Amino acid sequence: xxxxxxxxxxxxxxxxxxxxxxxxxxxxxxxxxxxxxxxxxxxxxxxxxxxxxxxxxxxxxxxxxxxxxxxxxxxxxxxxxxxxxxxxxxxxxxxxxxxxxxxxxxxxxxxxxxxxxxxxxxxxxxxxxxxxxxxxxxxxxxxxxxxxxxxxxxxxxxxxxxxxxxxxxxxxxxxxxxxxxxxxxxxxxxxxxxxxxxxxxxxxxxxxxxxxxxxxxxxxxxxxxxxxxxxxxxxxxxxxxxxxxxxxxxxxxxxxxxxxxxxxxxxxxxxxxxxxxxxxxxxxxxxxxxxxxxxxxxxxxxxxxxxxxxxxxxxxxxxxxxxxxxxxxxxxxxxxxxxxxxxxxxxxxxxxxxxxxxxxxxxxxxxxxxxxxxxxxxxxxxxxxxxxxxxxxxxxxxxxxxxxxxxxxxxxxxxxxxxxxxxxxxxxxxxxxxxxxxxxxxxxxxxxxxxxxxxxxxxxxxxxxxxxxxxxxxxxxxxxxxxxxxxxxxxxxxxxxxx
Amino acid sequence: xxxxxxxxxxxxxxxxxxxxxxxxxxxxxxxxxxxxxxxxxxxxxxxxxxxxxxxxxxxxxxxxxxxxxxxxxxxxxxxxxxxxxxxxxxxxxxxxxxxxxxxxxxxxxxxxxxxxxxxxxxxxxxxxxxxxxxxxxxxxxxxxxxxxxxxxxxxxxxxxxxxxxxxxxxxxxxxxxxxxxxxxxxxxxxxxxxxxxxxxxxxxxxxxxxxxxxxxxxxxxxxxxxxxxxxxxxxxxxxxxxxxxxxxxxxxxxxxxxxxxxxxxxxxxxxxxxxxxxxxxxxxxxxxxxxxxxxxxxxxxxxxxxxxxxxxxxx
Numbered sequence: 001x002x003x004x005x006x007x008x009x010x011x012x013x014x015x016x017x018x019x020x021x022x023x024x025x026x027x028x029x030x031x032x033x034x035x036x037x038x039x040x041x042x043x044x045x046x047x048x049x050x051x052x053x054x055x056x057x058x059x060x061x062x063x064x065x066x067x068x069x070x071x072x073x074x075x076x077x078x079x080x081x082x083x084x085x086x087x088x089x090x091x092x093x094x095x096x097x098x099x100x101x102x103x104x105x106x107x108x109x110x111x112x113x114x115x116x117x118x119x120x121x122x123x124x125x126x127x128x129x130x131x132x133x134x135x136x137x138x139x140x141x142x143x144x145x146x147x148x149x150x151x152x153x154x155x156x157x158x159x160x161x162x163x164x165x166x167x168x169x170x171x172x173x174x175x176x177x178x179x180x181x182x183x184x185x186x187x188x189x190x191x192x193x194x195x196x197x198x199x200x201x202x203x204x205x206x207x208x209x210x211x212x213x214x215x216x217x218x219x220x221x222x223x224x225x226x227x228x229x230x231x232x233x234x235x236x237x238x239x240x241x242x243x244x245x246x247x248x249x250x251x252x253x254x255x256x257x258x259x260x261x262x263x264x265x266x267x268x269x270x271x272x273x274x275x276x277x278x279x280x281x282x283x284x285x286x287x288x289x290x291x292x293x294x295x296x297x298x299x300x301x302x303x304x305x306x307x308x309x310x311x312x313x314x315x316x317x318x319x320x321x322x323x324x325x326x327x328x329x330x331x332x333x334x335x336x337x338x339x340x341x342x343x344x345x346x347x348x349x350x351x352x353x354x355x356x357x358x359x360x361x362x363x364x365x366x367x368x369x370x371x372x373x374x375x376x377x378x379x380x381x382x383x384x385x386x387x388x389x390x391x392x393x394x395x396x397x398x399x400x401x402x403x404x405x406x407x408x409x410x411x412x413x414x415x416x417x418x419x420x421x422x423x424x425x426x427x428x429x430x431x432x433x434x435x436x437x438x439x440x441x442x443x444x445x446x447x448x449x450x451x452x453x454x455x456x457x458x459x460x461x462x463x464x465x466x467x468x469x470x471x472x473x474x475x476x477x478x479x480x481x482x483x484x485x486x487x488x489x490x491x492x493x494x495x496x497x498x499x
Numbered sequence: 500x501x502x503x504x505x506x507x508x509x510x511x512x513x514x515x516x517x518x519x520x521x522x523x524x525x526x527x528x529x530x531x532x533x534x535x536x537x538x539x540x541x542x543x544x545x546x547x548x549x550x551x552x553x554x555x556x557x558x559x560x561x562x563x564x565x566x567x568x569x570x571x572x573x574x575x576x577x578x579x580x581x582x583x584x585x586x587x588x589x590x591x592x593x594x595x596x597x598x599x600x601x602x603x604x605x606x607x608x609x610x611x612x613x614x615x616x617x618x619x620x621x622x623x624x625x626x627x628x629x630x631x632x633x634x635x636x637x638x639x640x641x642x643x644x645x646x647x648x649x650x651x652x653x654x655x656x657x658x659x660x661x662x663x664x665x666x667x668x669x670x671x672x673x674x675x676x677x678x679x680x681x682x683x684x685x686x687x688x689x690x691x692x693x694x695x696x697x698x699x700x701x702x703x704x705x706x707x708x709x710x711x712x713x714x715x716x717x718x719x720x721x722x723x724x725x726x727x728x729x730x731x732x733x734x735x736x737x738x739x740x741x742x743x744x745x746x747x748x749x750x751x752x753x754x755x756x757x758x759x760x761x762x763x764x765x766x767x768x769x770x771x772x773x774x775x776x777x778x779x780x781x782x783x784x785x786x787x788x789x790x791x792x793x794x795x796x797x798x799x800x801x802x803x804x805x806x807x808x809x810x811x812x813x814x
Contacts, residue, residue: 034773036583036584036777037583037584037585043583117551118551120549120551120552171585174583174584174585175584175585175586188584189594189765190581190584190586190591190594190595190765190770190773191595191765191769191770191773192667192668192765193667216666216667216763217763217765218666218667218763219760219763219769220650220760220761220763222650222653222654222761223653223666223760223761223762223763226653226654226657226665226666227666227763229657229661230657230661230662230663230665231661231662232664232665232666232667251661381529381530382776383529383530383532383776383778384530387530387532
């Protein structure tokens with residue numbers, strides 16, 4: 001009796017589950033962390049970026065899957081001969097999720113919002129070249145720059161356009177975002193899920209195809225994997241190589257991959273010995289065997305990489321062009337001798353708390369020790385790591401950094417003297433000159449030539465030993481079509497996906 | 500009776516005050532402040548903008564002032580807003596409290612309720628085959644971690660019954676069947692160690708009670724063994740059992756963190772974990788206070804139950 005009741009109950013449960021999955025068009029996504037707020041100008045943390053970027057919000061421009069800058073909310077633009085005036089023509093018929101029309105005034109107030117001290121947006125520096133923005137008419141925006149900025153168009157893709165009513169509002173967008181994107185915010189249960197519904201009034205007719213997106217927050221890797229295998233979740237975006245290997249060949253699971261823009265690195269503090277000496281930094285590069293790191297810590301899913309990701313095909317130099325990328329511990333030791341430092345050189349390395357970075361740090365420690373260093377690893381908690389990073393309180397650190405589609409976005413703030421994330425205190429007049437020159441010219445060939453020189457110099461004696469660019473995987477249900485993995489980890493292509 | 504309970508009530512208030520002060524100070528001693536973490540290691544930010552953010556979240560004031568302000572508001576039921584989402588902390592806690600309460604209830608229901616007959620049976624068959632088998636099983640139940648058991652259960656179920664939604668959480672009011680489906684495995688994973696622990700406890704307390712004079716008297720009066728065990732001996736064996744149930748309830752209310760992680764249940768445990776990682780001060784303070792209050796309150800209830808079960812405590 002009891003058994004038959006149980007069996008019936010289980011049967012009913014299965015049927016309910018099957019019916020639910022048959023009628024569902026909302027894409028169930030499994031992510032490891034929930035967003036930490038949804039204001040696109042305030043919270044730049046990755047879990048938030050993944051939800052809002054391209055799904056809820058759009059910029060004037062957009063970055064496509066080949067990392068090219070393409071039209072977004074601006075249909076077209078023109079640049080004045082001196083490179084200091086940009087005129088954007090907006091798409092017509094674009095509506096915000098609250099029903100109001102998106103017009104030039106909204107773009108202007110968005111720029112003001114990002115630059116305002118009150119909002120304290122970490123994105124403000126992306127608009128540092130902008131002097132003023134004004135609405136010429138409802139669909140035309142004119143931006144005046146203080147100086148030409150070759151990276152402006154690419155940067156604008158990261159500035160979400162919000163309604164003008166939000167200009168001074170610090171809190172509302174954190175909870176209830178209002179954008180123009182293909183999906184609109186519906187519900188957020190912290191630690192549970194975040195649900196976006198299809199934007200029926202989306203300007204790109206026929207898009208999106210899905211009825212909505214549900215980001216289920218699943219901190220455990222095993223949970224996400226099982227959820228994908230049993231069909232409860234249809235997409236696990238941006239998984240690491242270890243997880244991808246485990247999912248390979250599993251029923252229901254299909255893998256897609258691309259080259260990551262983000263890179264692993266060893267940072268060196270050039271404000272104090274021994275890393276104030278370029279020869280010591282060069283020795284570090286000669287000591288490191290990058291292929292060994294790829295094999296040991298990334299399960300072979302990645303490539304050794306220089307200052308720019310191989311995904312940036314039109315910018316990145318091939319690593320064969322960097323002499324120091326050929327591992328040579330003897331040369332490293334000779335360089336240390338030349339530098340006049342006593343060996344073994346005792347230094348500490350602070351490690352970002354991520355499993356892949358911990359693995360990499362151990363491999364690097366071993367390699368450096370063989371070449372005349374004596375490295376002590378310091379495993380840190382996230383908050384402590386960030387604080388020490390900000391305060392340049394380190395000899396060496398091992399970390400993972402996000403890359404940018406335009407070299408200026410990354411190089412200028414990282415390596416320019418006084419750059420906002422130049423925590424290495426690096427200062428080199430030649431590099432400064434090249435970066436300034438590349439920033440202010442629109443001539444593509446001249447920019448390329450300048451960045452080639454920058455890469456050559458940074459690769460061997462810069463403050464960062466670039467290590468690897470990983471393969472970025474997404475695991476998905478075989479039924480999911482039309483979704484492409486983006487090198488910058490954006491989920492923008494979900495608008496084209498069907499399930 | 501009132502005197503005992505009144506003393507416990509005063510204890511409760513003192514403990515809550517003490518915890519609020521300690522938590523307030525301790526989380527500010529953890530390196531890495533909320534603003535730094537909010538901005539991450541990969542963003543561009545000037546010191547002025549950082550100061551502005553500090554001012555916005557109130558971290559620029561002296562720590563005593565911060566505490567008094569917070570405590571004053573908390574006494575009025577206002578626990579502030581989450582630093583990250585800007586939502587009221589009280590609302591977030593309520594949202595996360597329910598899944599944890601449900602999980603606690605289910606795990607105790609399975610674990611504690613089964614433990615009584617199992618423990619009694621073990622005591623009655625002491626040294627026999629049934630006793631040995633149950634004791635060995637209980638030791639296994641104690642040593643297997645819940646999270647491991649949880650993962651194994653998920654894996655087994657997903658291979659036997661693919662399509663069975665066993666992860667995440669849906670409220671009972673929205674989808675009762677879906678709710679029970681998802682709560683079944685985590686409840687079992689949490690209940691097994693409880694069952695193992697409590698059944699051993701009932702067994703030994705029972706053995707102790709069965710050797711007492713009043714049990715011999717009861718038997719001598721010709722009562723059935725069942726009546727002797729459940730009516731006379733059990734009542735006395737219940738005191739250590741209740742204490743343990745109280746402590747376990749407190750532990751479960753604190754969020755069986757790892758099990759909540761494994762099954763992706765948005766309970767209090769995950770709320771606390773996330774809040775600490777984000778240095779979300781108002782949220783950490785309030786959740787720990789709520790969990791402490793739960794713990795102290797359950798123990799208060801246990802004290803009350805002692806009085807009901809054991810007349811000697813009333814003195």
